[in-house]
Amino acid sequence: MSTSLILLIVLIIGVTAYFVARSRAVASANGKLSTLHSLPGYHGTYAAIWALLPAFAVLCVWLVASPVMIEKTIREALPESVTSQGEAPVQLAVGQVMSVAGGLRLLSGDELAALTNGSANLRETLAAKGVPMASEGEPYLLGTAQEYNDLKDGSQLAMTAAVIVIALAGAVFALRGISAPFRARNRVERVMLGALLLASFIAILTTVGIIGSMLSEAIRFFQSVSPSTFFFGTVWDPRFAAAGSGGAEGQFGLLPLLAGTLYIAFVAMLFAVPVGLFAAIYMAEYARPAVRSIAKPLLEILAGIPTIVYGFFALITVGPFLRDFSAELNGLVTGNYVNFIQAQSVLTAGIVMGIMLIPFVSSLSDDIITQVPRSLRDGSLGLGATRSETIKKVVLPAALPGIVGALLLTASRAVGETMIVVLAAGVAARMQLNPFEAMTTVTVKIVNQLTGDLEFNSPQTLVAFALGITLFAITLCLNIYALYIVRKYREQYE
């Protein structure tokens, strides 16, 4: 019986258990529903949980464990001539057995009989069914494949029986326990709590897993390149990452990338913060509800644009415009029509990233400004302050810690932003201060090092993980500090 069919059967048992338990609970109340400790629905859910959860658990374990066990048996069944040759041929043989076993399932009874009495050729028969074989099979192959199939069938049958029996047993156990004073609700809620806990554990464990995998790769990188040359090196020249070339031939200096990252993020914040903040003040303090209800979603649409689209915008519109504009300006002033802003430059990337960040700044700040209690505004207005005096002297100072937190969160986005800088910032890893020249960022270099056909054993590719973990550490610190500030600010008004 196939696994999906088993699932369906268990599900049917669960649903049946739900309704039976419900009606049992109603019956046990003798017409007075208020004598039930829990609502009938809880009794039903309780029975369904007992029918479903243990059965599913067994199913999962079985599905994971049985292939492992079967493979082990097959390995032991392989003839001495194969097992003595080492690990690789054994794996090959096991794979062959499995594919032959899969092919055998496609054959009819007659064909199978012809195979077993040797009148037909295994390779040709299987090829006719669309299962290719690399070579004429060894004689043991047919027998082992059949054994494999038998084992699999047996396991599947046993699993079917076990799961259905467990589902039924769970349902019966739960149904027997149902009575009016039975506290089904508390038990159901405990299971719910467990499910919620599990969900949050999965989220946390994923994060831990990501950090772990990055760390282990980064450590491999640091085994061939010393951390001090990575963190304090001023030259980024990894050479090319030829597969199998190995050896630390390039120079992996983080500083030029870090400088570019921070510089571009700084320029972006320079654009985003004033615009976003003023927009937030207008939205929170001046805009009439009608205006606000239209303008705020419009502004937040900006946040929904994929960053690659911003990248196009930078590459095709903003970059060329700045280049031509600078040439025009230069011509008007000096008569020499040469552009002094590169199409790909810190300025281009910064401006476009700034545009992307505006909605983050404005919507976060707007939330924080509106959180400042109305009583403070009234107090200031009641003393004869104007609206703008109230904003300047009371609302903004009160909201300042929160706004700083919001800006830090935004900054961490700017540091981690990838697509815009890939398209707009350039790839030259330079340390310089001219915003009109191209610079590159950590994220751009991660993309560069990981595009193409790669082997993850040379420092040229492994450096991406070291860069990634550095970036992660920076944004993590920014976020933690921002959350700390925002939380501290929240307490002020409670």
Next chain:
Amino acid sequence: MNMMSEAAVEKALDQKMNSVPYKMIGKDVSVYYGEKRALFDVNLNVRENTVTALIGPSGCGKSTFLRTLNRMNDTIDNCRVTGKITLDEDDIYDPNIDVVELRARVGMVFQKPNPFPKSIYDNVTYGPKIHGLARTKAEFDQIVELSLQKAGLWNEVKDRLHEPGTGLSGGQQQRLCIARAVAVSPEVILMDEPCSALDPIATAKVEELIHELRANYTIVIVTHSMQQAARVSQRTAMFHLGNLVEENDTDKMFTNPDDQRTQDYIMGRFG
């Protein structure tokens, strides 16, 4: 001065009440929140150097009326005021009047103490700074000391003027808010249930303060407590469902009101 004679003086003062001139005159004041009408043609005058209490059940419009007196309703969207309110003959809803100047003349103390998240000193100097009432540090120091003294808070906070105002107790915070209002030298002080968030001891202090402030300021106070109205006010106005039911001397109001509804409310039959 002993207790007897103080009471006697007060009584004499109260009896002269009818000769005290009006500080603010409200004529046919109506307030609308969008379509909903919250006040119906209220005619209520406020006498100079008098404490006028506004009482009535919740939602009767007493706070709304109070807020029309310094145009705080302007800060509420879709709120509309009709009728005429004058302060010393100036129509306060005249388009030419500067609402900022009006609020400097008619200060306000709110239900919940709302000191700014600044130091005590900065809280008090907030208004004077905005209105340019002082220039030098010495002048500001003087305003702070005087205002805090008037609010009966000086002795408690004089050694920690530069600590945050939000760190004071609830009663102290409310007196700081009163000091803040007094610092602008207003003529009228509006108080919107100033004691409702305070414990009985802090309430007693604030009531005592209101009593003293009466000598220099005209005070209008909204209160839910009948006892408080009786204790602090000389005139009382009773609101019900957006109408002014009765306005009278406080003594008369609480002993022999003209209107049956006032009697019922004071006796606790509704509200």
